[in-house]
Amino acid sequence: MTNLEHILKKLKHIEPEQHYADRSLHTIVMTPRTSRASWFSFTFFRVAEYGAAVALVGLLLVVMLGNSSLVTTFSPIQSNSLSSGGLRAEAEAIDIQIKLLDLDYEESSSTLIKKSTTPILRKKTSRQVIAPLETTTSTIANESTTPPTVDEVLDLLAE
Amino acid sequence: MIALKRTHSRSAVLAVLVLAASLPFHASAQGPLCDFGTKITELKALQSSGTNEVVAELNVRKDLLKISIGCLKKETKYSDSELQKIESDREDIKAFAEWIHRQIQENVSYYNYKETQIDSLGLKGAKDFAKELANRKEQVNTVLDNLVVSLTDWMSNENLFKTGEKRFADIKKTLSAFNLPHDHEILLLEKEAMGIFNEGKVKHQETWKDLSNREVEASRAEAKESLELLAEAYEVFLKISEVSKKTLPL
Numbered sequence: 001m002t003n004l005e006h007i008l009k010k011l012k013h014i015e016p017e018q019h020y021a022d023r024s025l026h027t028i029v030m031t032p033r034t035s036r037a038s039w040f041s042f043t044f045f046r047v048a049e050y051g052a053a054v055a056l057v058g059l060l061l062v063v064m065l066g067n068s069s070l071v072t073t074f075s076p077i078q079s080n081s082l083s084s085g086g087l088r089a090e091a092e093a094i095d096i097q098i099k100l101l102d103l104d105y106e107e108s109s110s111t112l113i114k115k116s117t118t119p120i121l122r123k124k125t126s127r128q129v130i131a132p133l134e135t136t137t138s139t140i141a142n143e144s145t146t147p148p149t150v151d152e153v154l155d156l157l158a159e
Numbered sequence: 160m161i162a163l164k165r166t167h168s169r170s171a172v173l174a175v176l177v178l179a180a181s182l183p184f185h186a187s188a189q190g191p192l193c194d195f196g197t198k199i200t201e202l203k204a205l206q207s208s209g210t211n212e213v214v215a216e217l218n219v220r221k222d223l224l225k226i227s228i229g230c231l232k233k234e235t236k237y238s239d240s241e242l243q244k245i246e247s248d249r250e251d252i253k254a255f256a257e258w259i260h261r262q263i264q265e266n267v268s269y270y271n272y273k274e275t276q277i278d279s280l281g282l283k284g285a286k287d288f289a290k291e292l293a294n295r296k297e298q299v300n301t302v303l304d305n306l307v308v309s310l311t312d313w314m315s316n317e318n319l320f321k322t323g324e325k326r327f328a329d330i331k332k333t334l335s336a337f338n339l340p341h342d343h344e345i346l347l348l349e350k351e352a353m354g355i356f357n358e359g360k361v362k363h364q365e366t367w368k369d370l371s372n373r374e375v376e377a378s379r380a381e382a383k384e385s386l387e388l389l390a391e392a393y394e395v396f397l398k399i400s401e402v403s404k405k406t407l408p409l
Contacts, residue, residue, distance in 0.1 A: 081329030157289035
C-alpha cells in the first residue's frame, strides 16, 4: 500500500521531455485551421440543398399545372403540331386573306374600269342630252344614300 | 387534352390577330369619304336657273375644288397612316416603306401648293384645274394607295407563311421521332406538302420582288397564287394529321 502511494505521488511530478513538448507545440501551432472551410462547405451544401428543393418543387408545379408530363415536355413528339383544330384555324386565316386580296383587286379594277368608261359615257350623253352636266349632277344628287366620291365631283367640275 | 385545346385556341387567336391586323385597312380601303354639303345642289341650281350667274357659279366651283383638294390630301395622309403601321426588321422593306412615305409627303406638298392657286382661277381655269386634280389622283394617289395596300397585304401573307413554316417544322420533328419507313403513307404526304409549301414560298418571294419594283398588278396575282399554294399545303397537313391519328401512338 505504502509502495502504491509512493508511486502515485511520484506520478504527480511527471513532466514531458522538453524537446518532445516543444515539438508537439510546434506541430499543433503549424497545423492549418479547418474550422472555416468546414463552415463554408456546410453553408454551401445547405444552400445547394435548399435551391435544389425549390427547383424540384417548381418543376413539379409546372408539370402539374401544365397538365403535362416529363415525357411529353422533353419528347420530340409534339402531338399539338398535328392537332386538326389548330391546323383548321390557320387554314381559315389563309382563306380569309385570299378573300381580302380579291376584294382589294376588285376595288382597284373597278376604279380602273370606272376611269376608262367614264369618258365614253360622257361622250354619249353629250350627243344625246342637251345638258350633260345637269344629267350628271342629277345622278349625283338623286343618289342621296351614297355621297358622291371625289372622282365623281372632279369629273363634274371638269365639264 | 387541355394542352391540345390550349393549342387550338392559341392558333385561333393567332388567326384572329392576323386578320384583325389587316381588316381595318381593307374595311375602308377607299379612304375617308368627302363631305361636299349642299354645294353640288347649289351648282346644279345655278346652272339650271337660266340666268348667267358666272361669278356665283365660279365661287361654288372654287368651293368644291377646295373641298376636293382637302379630300385628296386626307386620302393621301390616310394611306400614310396605314403605311406607318407596317413594322418590319428587314432593311429592304423599311427602305421601300420609306420611299412610299416620301412620295406621299411630296404629294401632300403638291396639293398644298395647288390649293393656293384656286382663288385666282377663272371659269375655264377651274375646269382645267379639276381635270388636273382628277389626273393627279389617278396617276399618283391611286398608285401610292395601291402600293400601301399591297405592302400591307404582303406583310400579312408573310406572317401566314411564317406560321406555316413553324407548323411544318413541328410536324416534321414529330414525325421524325417515329422512324417511319421511307415509303410510309405519312412520309409521302410530308414530301408532297414540302413541295407545295416550297412552291408557295418561292411565289411569295417573287411577289415581294415585283412589289418592290412597283409592279403592283403582277405582285397581286402572285400574292394570291402564293396563298392558294399555302392553303393547299395546309390541306395536306390536315391529311397528315388524320392519318397520323389513325396509325401513330399520339
